[in-house]
Amino acid sequence: MAIYLFQIINGIGLGMIYFLIAVGLSITLGLLGFVNFAHGVFYLLGAYFTYQFAAAGGFVLAALLAPLVIGLLAFVLERGVLRHTYDMPHKFQIIATLGVVLIVQEVVVMTWGPLGHGVTVPAALSGIVMLGDFPYPVYRIFVVAAAAVLGLLLWLLLERTRFGALVRAGSESAEMVTLLGVDIRLVMSGTLVLGAVIAAVAGVLIAPIRGAEPHMNIEALGIAFVVVIIGGMGSFTGSMVAGILIGVIQSVMSTVWAEGSQLMIYVVMTLILIMAPRGLMGRA
Amino acid sequence: MERRKFMQLTALAGLGLGMGGLPLRSALAQSSPVDLFMVSAFSGPFAANGKYGEMGGRLAVKRWADDVKQPVTYSTIDTQGNVGVATRKVQEAIAQKNARIFLGGALSSEALAMSREIHRSNGLYITYVGADEVTGSDCNKSTFRWSVPTYGAIHQTVVPVADLHPDAKRWYTITPQYVFGEGLLNNAKAVFKDKGIEHVGNSYHSLQEKEFSGYLANAVAAKADVLLILNFSQQSIDTLRQLTNFGLKNRMKIVVAWSAGLDHFSTLGADICQDIYFGVQYWHQHDVPANNEFVKMCRENFNSAPTLFTAQDYSITTMAMKAIAEANSTDPAKLIPVLEQLKWDGLTGEEQVRAFDHQVEKNYFLLRGKAKDKMRDADDYADVVSLGKSFVPQAESECKFG
Numbered sequence: 001m002a003i004y005l006f007q008i009i010n011g012i013g014l015g016m017i018y019f020l021i022a023v024g025l026s027i028t029l030g031l032l033g034f035v036n037f038a039h040g041v042f043y044l045l046g047a048y049f050t051y052q053f054a055a056a057g058g059f060v061l062a063a064l065l066a067p068l069v070i071g072l073l074a075f076v077l078e079r080g081v082l083r084h085t086y087d088m089p090h091k092f093q094i095i096a097t098l099g100v101v102l103i104v105q106e107v108v109v110m111t112w113g114p115l116g117h118g119v120t121v122p123a124a125l126s127g128i129v130m131l132g133d134f135p136y137p138v139y140r141i142f143v144v145a146a147a148a149v150l151g152l153l154l155w156l157l158l159e160r161t162r163f164g165a166l167v168r169a170g171s172e173s174a175e176m177v178t179l180l181g182v183d184i185r186l187v188m189s190g191t192l193v194l195g196a197v198i199a200a201v202a203g204v205l206i207a208p209i210r211g212a213e214p215h216m217n218i219e220a221l222g223i224a225f226v227v228v229i230i231g232g233m234g235s236f237t238g239s240m241v242a243g244i245l246i247g248v249i250q251s252v253m254s255t256v257w258a259e260g261s262q263l264m265i266y267v268v269m270t271l272i273l274i275m276a277p278r279g280l281m282g283r284a
Numbered sequence: 285m286e287r288r289k290f291m292q293l294t295a296l297a298g299l300g301l302g303m304g305g306l307p308l309r310s311a312l313a314q315s316s317p318v319d320l321f322m323v324s325a326f327s328g329p330f331a332a333n334g335k336y337g338e339m340g341g342r343l344a345v346k347r348w349a350d351d352v353k354q355p356v357t358y359s360t361i362d363t364q365g366n367v368g369v370a371t372r373k374v375q376e377a378i379a380q381k382n383a384r385i386f387l388g389g390a391l392s393s394e395a396l397a398m399s400r401e402i403h404r405s406n407g408l409y410i411t412y413v414g415a416d417e418v419t420g421s422d423c424n425k426s427t428f429r430w431s432v433p434t435y436g437a438i439h440q441t442v443v444p445v446a447d448l449h450p451d452a453k454r455w456y457t458i459t460p461q462y463v464f465g466e467g468l469l470n471n472a473k474a475v476f477k478d479k480g481i482e483h484v485g486n487s488y489h490s491l492q493e494k495e496f497s498g499y500l501a502n503a504v505a506a507k508a509d510v511l512l513i514l515n516f517s518q519q520s521i522d523t524l525r526q527l528t529n530f531g532l533k534n535r536m537k538i539v540v541a542w543s544a545g546l547d548h549f550s551t552l553g554a555d556i557c558q559d560i561y562f563g564v565q566y567w568h569q570h571d572v573p574a575n576n577e578f579v580k581m582c583r584e585n586f587n588s589a590p591t592l593f594t595a596q597d598y599s600i601t602t603m604a605m606k607a608i609a610e611a612n613s614t615d616p617a618k619l620i621p622v623l624e625q626l627k628w629d630g631l632t633g634e635e636q637v638r639a640f641d642h643q644v645e646k647n648y649f650l651l652r653g654k655a656k657d658k659m660r661d662a663d664d665y666a667d668v669v670s671l672g673k674s675f676v677p678q679a680e681s682e683c684k685f686g
Contacts, residue, residue: 136530
């Protein structure tokens with residue numbers, strides 16, 4: 001198999017991971033209009049809780065428990081801090097969520113130390129398959145499949161349920177939804193928690209690939225913003241297309257021009273911002 | 285507690301602190317002629333350097349306190365791993381605290397910048413960062429370096445691995461594109477030429493890179509026999525994790541030219557480290573008296589084996605303390621000539637400063653990760669394959685003191 005074909009396949013796998021990292025942010029940013037710089041810490045905590053729970057009871061237990069615990073934490077955070085900034089200008093949301101980032105990061109360093117920790121790939125998902133001449137980890141195939149299933153469930157939730165309809169309606173006119181007798185604050189709470197849980201799942205799935213280290217949220221947040229900008233705020237499909245696009249670009253560029261593979265992600269983002277300011281699938 | 289009582293208590297506590305603090309400050313000012321300033325990252329992505337480094341520095345102060353015969357204050361400066369912050373804080377310490385002796389540095393870039401500032405103020409700076417410029421083209425009379433430069437790191441890793449595997453002739457490199465990575469790559473290319481090794485490709489990457497699967501695919505496509513990783517810190521860890529996921533350990537030899545040793549091993553775990561070659565500046569199992577004593581102190585004080593960060597700060601603080609004791613002075617002008625002649629039994633064996641470039645000559649170790657069931661204790665991750673000293677000869681040195 002030609003290296004470029006492999007890099008495209010590898011890029012799609014990478015893109016699905018980026019989609020998972022970004023889609024929660026896209027929902028909170030696009031549908032709630034809430035600038036959540038704390039999105040990356042849910043991903044960070046997802047990886048650390050996986051490390052902690054996997055050591056105690058295995059990866060499956062960790063994969064089930066970590067998103068639940070983080071969902072609970074996100075709910076408390078939303079009730080205690082974030083909901084007080086919903087009606088404020090974006091700069092207050094940025095300051096509040098940045099504060100959360102700093103606190104969580106320091107708590108992580110104090111709890112687990114400044115050095116990272118590894119999470120072992122579950123035995124059933126270890127090993128490789130050969131794609132032509134190239135080895136590809138079974139675990140990455142699992143991550144792609146898990147991301148696809150999660151994406152489908154999320155789409156169904158947002159497009160085919162009453163909750164999804166309320167979220168979409170609330171993003172158009174919160175006042176109208178309130179007048180219809182719906183507690184819009186509860187919907188917003190649920191949406192933010194949903195975004196946090198998806199980020200936590202991304203952290204869980206990434207932990208056996210990249211481990212858990214105290215500053216992994218910064219890279220994740222950067223990638224998430226790029227995906228949201230390219231895909232369009234609030235667009236579920238846009239997040240997936242953008243995630244795969246930058247995954248493929250990054251992967252192919254590592255063969256074409258390795259030193260420019262990171263740079264090209266931002267070049268593409270800039271070009272799309274110029275040509276389509278609302279992103280590939282952003283709403284008008 | 286009643287509000288009034290609480291206020292009375294806090295007022296008394298404040299008074300007590302104020303009264304207690306005044307004579308303490310005064311006493312320190314009068315009887316602390318030896319002020320050491322440890323500069324490192326205590327926050328941000330490189331916070332481990334500061335945290336574990338400080339442990340080593342304070343241990344050295346305690347160990348050599350009797351030799352110095354004066355009270356020693358050991359202060360820390362948090363550079364945050366940021367060149368701008370590091371430079372500003374060093375300038376402030378020089379201007380406001382009359383700081384003269386600085387030890388440490390988390391990154392090559394910040395160490396080079398601090399070195400210039402400290403030299404400008406005629407101070408003394410002992411570091412351990414990787415960039416060859418520190419004791420090469422950017423050397424100066426105020427700056428000394430403990431760790432082996434990239435030249436020695438490559439010679440002590442690539443050469444023995446090439447000798448151990450004479451059939452492995454195709455080597456691929458992954459390199460971060462900055463001063464430290466370039467130094468390792470240039471030296472590796474020179475050794476490849478000498479040893480008749482074919483350099484089948486190199487992937488440069490940025491310092492922000494976290495995803496290495498694309499570069500690993502390049503190494504597979506190049507049909508490399510050996511993958512040489514020319515990086516340090518978290519990026520090496522990410523690379524090793526991902527290449528293990530991709531099953532590359534079964535397809536080619538893996539060599540990490542510059543590793544943090546025990547820190548890396550405990551982060552990665554024995555399963556990943558097994559059969560990988562690591563070049564390290566320090567290894568806690570090295571059986572020499574000074575190291576045995578140091579390991580014992582670490583186990584007694586911290587209940588753990590020393591990491592590279594702890595060992596390197598212990599070493600440079602030891603250098604400073606020995607020089608102060610011998611010169612019976614804290615004046616850098618008197619300490620520098622003493623340091624230039626310094627020779628001692630260090631943690632890696634006999635260590636000696638070269639007067640012409642202020643580089644310490646010391647051993648560099650090549651380790652090989654061992655299987656989990658072969659580990660004798662929780663820190664026994666690797667066997668020493670070889671060790672030795674390789675340094676740029678004086679005739680080829682780019683260091684010229686102005």
